[in-house]
Amino acid sequence: MILRADFLPLLEECLTHEDAHIRRSAVWTLCFVTRNDPELRGHFIKYITRIVHFLEIELTDRCFQADCLKLLANFAGDSAKGRDSLLEEVSCPDSLLDLINKILHPQLLQEIAYLMRCITEHGPHSSGLALRDAVFTILNCILALDTNCDCWVIKNVCRAFLNVLRFPTSDTIQMVKANNVVRKLIWHSTHAQSDMKCTRLCFATVIQLIVILFHGDNDTCQEFIDQGALRVLSIVVEEDRSELFYHICVAIANVFACDPPQIQCAIDNMLLTEVIRQLEHGDLRIQREAGFALGSFLDGAHKEQVLQAFEQGLVPPLIQQLQSYDPETVYDTLVSLFKLMYHAIELKRDEEFLQEMIEFDIKTHIEALGNDRNETIAWLAKHFSYHFLLSN
Incomplete structure (x- = not known):
């Protein structure tokens, strides 16, 4: 609609107008119209140089600087090409760091953190580790102003760190x-x-x-x-x-x-x-992930730690998982039950552990799984029965 209305020439003229209020209105407008419109972002990306210039000269107008940062984030978050155009303009990475240091202010932390998130979303840059190091330094500068960081700042800082951690370093x-x-x-x-x-x-x-x-x-x-x-x-x-x-x-x-x-x-x-x-x-x-966590626990825990888990009620929910419709969950649960019994034997409390399992009807579940169509599950169930249940 904006393109059909020939609105673009007007915006372009406003961006280059000598009146500061008109320039600010143009940037504010572009923040909104480019947010969800890749075509418009592509058209106005050539004005990155001017937007960066506005950031450097309008050091007392924090609202205008915030709009400039939002607009740059729109360009950087659009695509790798948009990100690279921005970084090329600021001579990444040293000038990016210099620019942010120049404008770093508590009122702009949300916008700076979001810009760092957008810059890192498209993977590594041709500058290699230099981009990572510059972004890392900027994120640490933001966190150093901790009393001015709200949840939005922290969220975008974390997202930027997550993006950087995916770089192949x-x-x-x-x-x-x-x-x-x-x-x-x-x-x-x-x-x-x-x-x-x-x-x-x-x-x-x-x-x-x-x-x-x-x-x-x-x-x-x-x-x-x-x-x-x-x-x-x-x-x-x-x-x-x-x-x-x-x-x-x-x-x-x-x-x-x-x-x-x-x-x-x-x-x-x-x-x-x-x-x-x-x-x-x-x-x-959640149960699937909790079961996976407990499987890892039974792999690495000391026997006394396993005893703590037993005393905190591990057995009933573990046996409950044998009724799951998910074959992976059933398989992992059977493996965990084997691990639990091996720890019980090491603790010399296998009778106590097994008795609690029997109280929660493990025999019925194991017997049913022994006839499961999944051969691996059936094999594990039969072996569990043979090793631990036949004599009880």
Whole structure:
């Protein structure tokens, strides 16, 4: 409609007009009309130079700067071509860093964080690690202004970090660790002043970042635990935020894939209890992830930790999963039951463990699965029966 109305020439003239108020109105208009229109973004991308110039000269008009940043984010988020045109204009990466340092202000954090998210959404740039390093520095500068970071800022900072972590480089997680990024993010959720109080809007993205950071070696996982990463998961449990239960089960699964010291940290934060609860009461998607987490737990936990799980009620929901219609869930549950019994034997409490299983009707379920059309499931069920149930 705008194209048919010959509105473009008018906007172009306004962008180059000598009156500052007219230029500002043109930029404000473009923020809206280019947001969901790739054709318009493609037409106006040639004005990136002018928009960057506006940013550099209008240092006292924060509203105008915010609109300029939003417009640049529209261009950068549109496509790799749009992103590259922007970076070419600012002579990425050094000039990008210089530009942001020049305009960095608490009132512009939302727009700067969103621009960094858009710049990183299309993967690596021809400048290689230089873009990653520039973005990383800018994100850390934003987090340094922690008392001015609301949930929208934190959400976009996390999304930008997630994008950067997908770049094909091996040391980005180490950079996140060395710069105490997680500690700064957690600060927002627990210490932010009243006008920037965390509304939990950022939690899903923060937890997605934590999931990636936990997916490493034991020492790296422990470092992020020490920076407070488990605190966000505990808050989700304490506040019963059901919309985030799936995300925390994924994160806990990565901790349970580590060694006993990291697993114990999760137990101390009541996260083992929560995973068992989700296995029993969560929806199918959550139960699937909780079952996967407990399978990892039974792989890596020390026998005393397994005893804690047993005493916290692991057996009933585990047996309940044998009735699932999902073959993968049934298979994983059978494997977990084998692991649980091997731990029970090591603890010399196999009779006690088995008796509780029998009380929850494991014999009926195992007998039915022994005739399952899935040969692997049938084989596992028969072997479980042979090894543990025939003599009882």
